[in-house]
Amino acid sequence: MKSIKEILYGYFSKTAIIALVVTMSLGIIAPSLQAQQTIQKQEIPSDTSVSSAFQHTKKIRAGLLDIGYAEVGPSTGKPVILLHGWPYDIHSFEKSSELLASKGYRVLVPYLRGYGTTAFVSPKTVRNAQQSVVALDIIAFMDALKIDKAIIGGFDWGARTADIMAALWPERVSALVAVSGYLIGSPKANENPLPPNAELLWWYQYYFATERGYKGYKANTGAFNKLIWKTASPKWSFDEETYQRSAKAFDNPDHVDIVIHNYRWRLGLTPGEKQYDELEAKLAKSPDITVPTVTLEGDANGAAFPLPENYASKYKGKYVHHTLTGGIGHNLPQEAPREFADAIIEADSLSR
Structure with a gap:
């Protein structure tokens, strides 16, 4: 019951x-x-933060590449294209991009060939990294995005690329920011030996010239590049998380071949491609740059770099140079993001 x-x-x-x-x-x-x-x-709102834009990059077909890139700021803003170097990636510009976007600029930060999400369209394309080719990649990037003219800024490979664009295609560059100034060179010019203390700074270039160097870089890419970060920016106290965020870009399957070709080509140890000979001939003459320019240098740059007084005469337009103090090393945009953003704004003002 x-x-x-x-x-x-x-x-x-x-x-x-x-x-x-x-x-x-x-x-x-x-x-x-x-x-x-x-x-x-309820729909979950999408994350439109700058960190999300850099983590989840866009992609566009541009010439020989599908280029991965971060984009922040209003689509109607004045275009700014920022170019990284080796061994770095787009995260060098994350904080400065946020500052520029807040001022109304449309900031685009592409991965160079051999880095991050950028990929060759065809497996048959030569993994070439001679200087003119990297510049042509960015011109193709602008064409794909229908950008006629932009402010171009960069450091290391990125500064060289920006210099080349300003020298060969000034109609596409409204203003220029180049860390370490005028970096255009040629294999012929690089035949001239440097003083021993300067040659010492290029140790990795000679390492890469050997088969042992190729194998060593391929086997130890992450550790190798962290060493460069430390020696090139001896006073920058970056943490492991910061390094690993950028180190993911080195997992690109073409990264090692691109890096090795770049440094061997500079020394004349490996050829470029015939179709770029005319451009390289122009660059070998060290052409002047006429667009408004701001150059920057850090007071603690541990990498090889030219002295500002040795390249100032190459900039024939409105020109300003700043040497940043406080222990700023080679990765200047990431170490001094506000000063780098200010330089972009200053270069823009010189163009008006």
């Missing part, structure tokens, strides 16, 4: 079920269920 407690429990359970069926059939939802349904229907 059931107890009174069991009878009451069964009664109220059946009553609750009947009530629920009735309310559902009449379209009456209990407040708690209504709230739950509302939550389920």
Whole structure:
């Protein structure tokens, strides 16, 4: 025989079920269920932060490449294209891009060939990294995005690329920011030996010239590049998370071949491609740059770099140079993001 407690429990359970069926059939939802349904229907807002833009890059077909890039700022803003170097990636510009976007600039930061999400369209394309080719990549990037003219800024390979664009295609560059200034060179010019203390700074260039160097870089890319970060920016205290965020870009399957070709080509140890000979001939003459320019240098740059007084005459347009103090090394945009952003704004003002 059931107890009174069991009878009451069964009664109220059946009553609750009947009530629920009735309310559902009449379209009456209990407040708690209504709230739950509302939550389920709400769309989760997309993350439009700068960090998300750099983590989840866009991609566009541009010439020989599918170029991965971060984009921040209003689409109607004045275009700014920022170019990284070796062994760095787009994250060198994350903070400065945020500052520029807040000022209304449209900032685009592409991965160079051999880095990050940038990939060759065809497996048959020569993994070539001579200087003119990298510049042509960025011209193709601008064409793909229908950008006629942009402010171009960069450091290391990126500064060389920006210099080349300004020298050969000044109509595409409204203003220029080049860390370490004028970096255009040629294999012929690089035949001239440097003083021993300067040659010492290029140790990795000679390492890469050997088969042992190729194998060593391929086997130890992450550790090798962290060493360069430390020696090129001896006073920059970056943490492991910061390095690993950029180190992912070195997992690109073409990275090692691109880096090795770049440094061997500079020394004349491996050829470029014939179709770029005319451009390289122009660059070998060290062409002047006429677009408005700001050059920057850090007071603690541990990498090889030319002295500002040795290249100032190459900039024939409006020109300003700043040497940043406070222990700023080779990765200047990441070490001094506000000063780099200010230089972009200053270069823009010189163009008006």
